[in-house]
Amino acid sequence: MRSRSQVASTVASHAPVNSPCEKCNISAMSLCHALSCDDLQQLSEISSSLEISKGVTIINEQDPANYLFNVTAGSVKLYKLLPDGRRQMTGFLFPGDFLGIAMNDCYAYSAESLEDTKLCRFSRAKLEELLKILPHLENRLLNMVSNELVLAQDQMLLLGRKTAKEKVCSFLLSLSKRAKSETGPVTKISLPMGRSDIGDYLGLTTETVSRTLTNLKKMNIIAIPTNGMLEITNLQELIDLAEGLD
Amino acid sequence: MRSRSQVASTVASHAPVNSPCEKCNISAMSLCHALSCDDLQQLSEISSSLEISKGVTIINEQDPANYLFNVTAGSVKLYKLLPDGRRQMTGFLFPGDFLGIAMNDCYAYSAESLEDTKLCRFSRAKLEELLKILPHLENRLLNMVSNELVLAQDQMLLLGRKTAKEKVCSFLLSLSKRAKSETGPVTKISLPMGRSDIGDYLGLTTETVSRTLTNLKKMNIIAIPTNGMLEITNLQELIDLAEGLD
DNA sequence: CGCACAATTGAAAGTTATCAAACGTTGTGG
DNA sequence: CCACAACGTTTGATAACTTTCAATTGTGCG
Numbered sequence: 001m002r003s004r005s006q007v008a009s010t011v012a013s014h015a016p017v018n019s020p021c022e023k024c025n026i027s028a029m030s031l032c033h034a035l036s037c038d039d040l041q042q043l044s045e046i047s048s049s050l051e052i053s054k055g056v057t058i059i060n061e062q063d064p065a066n067y068l069f070n071v072t073a074g075s076v077k078l079y080k081l082l083p084d085g086r087r088q089m090t091g092f093l094f095p096g097d098f099l100g101i102a103m104n105d106c107y108a109y110s111a112e113s114l115e116d117t118k119l120c121r122f123s124r125a126k127l128e129e130l131l132k133i134l135p136h137l138e139n140r141l142l143n144m145v146s147n148e149l150v151l152a153q154d155q156m157l158l159l160g161r162k163t164a165k166e167k168v169c170s171f172l173l174s175l176s177k178r179a180k181s182e183t184g185p186v187t188k189i190s191l192p193m194g195r196s197d198i199g200d201y202l203g204l205t206t207e208t209v210s211r212t213l214t215n216l217k218k219m220n221i222i223a224i225p226t227n228g229m230l231e232i233t234n235l236q237e238l239i240d241l242a243e244g245l246d
Numbered sequence: 247m248r249s250r251s252q253v254a255s256t257v258a259s260h261a262p263v264n265s266p267c268e269k270c271n272i273s274a275m276s277l278c279h280a281l282s283c284d285d286l287q288q289l290s291e292i293s294s295s296l297e298i299s300k301g302v303t304i305i306n307e308q309d310p311a312n313y314l315f316n317v318t319a320g321s322v323k324l325y326k327l328l329p330d331g332r333r334q335m336t337g338f339l340f341p342g343d344f345l346g347i348a349m350n351d352c353y354a355y356s357a358e359s360l361e362d363t364k365l366c367r368f369s370r371a372k373l374e375e376l377l378k379i380l381p382h383l384e385n386r387l388l389n390m391v392s393n394e395l396v397l398a399q400d401q402m403l404l405l406g407r408k409t410a411k412e413k414v415c416s417f418l419l420s421l422s423k424r425a426k427s428e429t430g431p432v433t434k435i436s437l438p439m440g441r442s443d444i445g446d447y448l449g450l451t452t453e454t455v456s457r458t459l460t461n462l463k464k465m466n467i468i469a470i471p472t473n474g475m476l477e478i479t480n481l482q483e484l485i486d487l488a489e490g491l492d
Numbered sequence: 493c494g495c496a497c498a499a500t501t502g503a504a505a506g507t508t509a510t511c512a513a514a515c516g517t518t519g520t521g522g
Numbered sequence: 523c524c525a526c527a528a529c530g531t532t533t534g535a536t537a538a539c540t541t542t543c544a545a546t547t548g549t550g551c552g
Contacts, residue, residue, distance in 0.1 A: 080403045083489050088403040102395040109399060131385070138384050139377070145391045149348040152398035153355060157326045157334040159405035160449030164508070195531065203406030205509060210532055227517075227531080243329050410540070441499065451541060456500055473499080473549070493552105500547065509539085515532070522525080 031070055031098050031122075031140065042134070046126040051118050058099070058111040058119070065107050067121050068100035074117025075192045079200065080109045089201035091151075092193060094178065100124075101145050114192040159203045162244070167202040168212040169242035172222065176232060187232040277316055277344050277368075277386065288380070292372040297364050304345070304357040304365070311353050313367050314346035320363025321438045324355045325446065335447035337397075338439060340424065346370075347391050360438040405449045408490070413448040414458040415488035418468065422478060433478040 031043075049072065052058070058069065061080060076093040090109050093099055099119075102108050131138045158170050172189065179186045191198075196206040204212075216222045221234045221241070232238055240246055277289075295318065298304070304315065307326060322339040336355050339345055345365075348354050377384045404416050418435065425432045437444075442452040450458075462468045467480045467487070478484055486492055 080399060082403070082407060083491060086407045086490070088406045090399045090402055102392055102399060104393075104396070108396045132381075135378075135381055135384070138381070138388060142384060142388045142391065145388065145395060146348055147350075149391060149395050149398060150350070150354045152395060152402065153326060153336045153348060155402055156336055156398065156405060157328070159402060160334045160446075161328060161332045200406075206531080207510085207533085208508060211508095214532075244332070245329060452499080453501085453542085454540060457540095460500075495552085496550090498547105498549075500545100502545080503543090505540105505542070507539095507541085508537105510537070511535085513532105513534080515530105517530075518528085520525100520527085522523105 031137075031144070042130060043122075043137070046130060047120050047122050049118060049120050051116070052113050054113055054115050054117075056113045056117075058113065059107045059109075061108065061110045062106050065100060065103040065105060066124055068098070068124055068127060069111075069122070070120040071095055071097045071099060072118045072120055075114040076111050076117060077114055077193060077197055078109045078111050087200045088203070089197060092201070098144055101141070101148060114197075164202075164204055164208050164212050165215070166242055166244050167204060168198075168209060168216070169238050171198065171202055172230065172232065173238060173242050176235075185235060187235065189230045189232065191228055191230050277383075277390070288376060289368075289383070292376060293366050293368050295364060295366050297362070298359050300359055300361050300363075302359045302363075304359065305353045305355075307354065307356045308352050311346060311351060312370055314344070314370055314373060315357075315368070316366040317341055317343045317345060318364045318366055321360040322357050322363060323360055323439060323443055324357050326355045333446045334449070335443060338447070344390055347387070347394060360443075410448075410450055410454050410458050411461070412488055412490050413450060414444075414455060414462070415484050417444065417448055418476065418478065419484060419488050422481075431481060433481065435476045435478065437474055437476050 047070075058076065059065075059067075071093045073095055076097075076099060077089055078091045078093065078099070079087050079089045081087050092114070093111075099111055100107065131141070158167055162170065175189045175191075176186050179189065193201075195209045198204075199206045199209045202209070213222070213224065216238075217224065219234075219237070221232070221237050223231045223233050225231060293316075304322065305311075305313075317339045319341055322343075322345060323335055324337045324339065324345075325333050325335045327333050338360070339357075345357055346353065377387070404413055408416065421435045421437075422432050425435065439447075441455045444450075445452045445455045448455070459468070459470065462484075463470065465480075465483070467478070467483050469477045469479050471477065
């Protein structure tokens with residue numbers, strides 16, 4: 001119920017850096033994935049890359065949605081606000097993630113960088129032009145949005161029906177899954193967001209997040225060597241706790 | 247934290263009724279909207295309509311997603327379950343709404359009819375074939391999924407950050423908005439779902455929903471002439487309460 | 493008409509929020 | 523390089539909202 005006021009520069013003031021898509025090797029989730037060389041070239045022509053520092057507002061809820069973005073490095077938080085300042089994170093973005101899918105004429109949420117971040121920016125109008133002649137691209141977008149919707153529904157289950165401990169465990173697991181490599185499950189997780197960001201993502205307060213993490217540490221399920229980094233020391237127990245199997 | 251066990255027949259046992267799309271005049275949100283006559287004909291050929299009674303399970307979470315549906319009459323509830331039976335509604339569907347958008351190979355949620363309901367069923371495989379040759383259709387789907395994602399994010403804000411009273415008011419408003427006609431805002435709302443369905447949609451218990459509705463009645467903001475029907479008697483106040491402007 | 497189920501109401505308990513203070517960490521400037 | 527300020531995190535005590543448990547009332551249907 002507290003109100004907030006955050007000072008953050010906006011992305012408008014940053015000059016784009018030219019860098020063609022061909023050299024971009026971000027994950028398979030990106031928009032560019034599964035496009036032919038020719039298509040990629042066309043996509044490249046309507047995009048420009050830019051670099052921003054920590055705490056920069058990328059888009060603002062309700063602003064006209066003129067640009068879409070792909071995160072190529074760093075991380076981003078997405079959130080919605082109530083009139084009195086209460087905040088709900090709708091997601092965190094990492095390299096390969098797409099920003100701006102869910103919009104009509106205006107953005108449905110705000111976005112801010114969590115650390116120094118690189119973005120690939122697309123003009124929305126030009127992208128829509130391209131969609132008309134590149135069916136592959138539209139299909140790719142449809143799959144990406146569908147995936148996001150599934151994740152959003154999982155988050156509804158979390159927000160509406162899970163306890164604080166289940167929420168925190170589920171959150172850590174989702175970070176681990178997203179970062180998972182071919183070499184098995186990831187136990188060392190990067191936490192670029194603060195406790196209050198996590199709280200606003202899980203529908204909890206900063207204090208409850210902190211207390212819950214302390215509990216998990218005492219149970220030897222996780223370790224926090226340094227802030228910004230977390231290690232899962234008992235994955236199975238974490239999985240069980242995330243769904244209330246205890 | 248209570249567990250549930252519901253007995254409901256499944257839709258598999260119902261024989262389809264043949265009825266071409268041309269005669270179907272459901273709302274602009276439907277999949278068929280914005281298709282040419284020819285396209286509509288093609289869509290018609292891969293669909294069949296069916297009628298089910300109240301309380302029938304249409305799809306089951308985790309089942310292979312072989313069919314998609316359009317609701318043409320009645321209403322449907324969508325939900326996800328935790329292992330111990332806790333339930334989260336992810337949405338309610340009314341005529342014109344599409345069922346099955348958010349899925350990979352399996353359904354991400356279960357669906358059950360809230361009353362006698364008519365559905366238009368599409369084979370997923372055939373629909374995907376059709377998508378390849380009807381770009382309009384794919385674009386339409388993309389817009390529909392994007393809209394759903396925006397709604398899902400609004401629901402996250404509700405579940406994570408709103409109070410019980412704000413949740414209930416927001417819910418009533420969303421029903422009113424969805425039913426809104428050209429003749430202005432709708433104040434008489436149909437409530438085909440039970441209190442516990444509403445609770446599971448808002449992350450509340452049956453009792454809290456009931457208490458909150460009673461409060462709103464005492465404040466002369468709503469009236470409930472008969473169960474299954476609700477009237478908004480002070481729309482502005484309801485709007486203010488929904489966002490905590492009080 | 494009465495049974496079964498849904499909705500309402502009440503009292504008590506519990507989880508999480510709020511308020512407050514101490515502790516750590518980070519980054520800056522002397 | 524250390525000291526200090528600013529900020530984020532942790533911890534504690536209390537309060538509040540919602541849940542849980544229980545009982546009553548109301549509604550729909552056979």
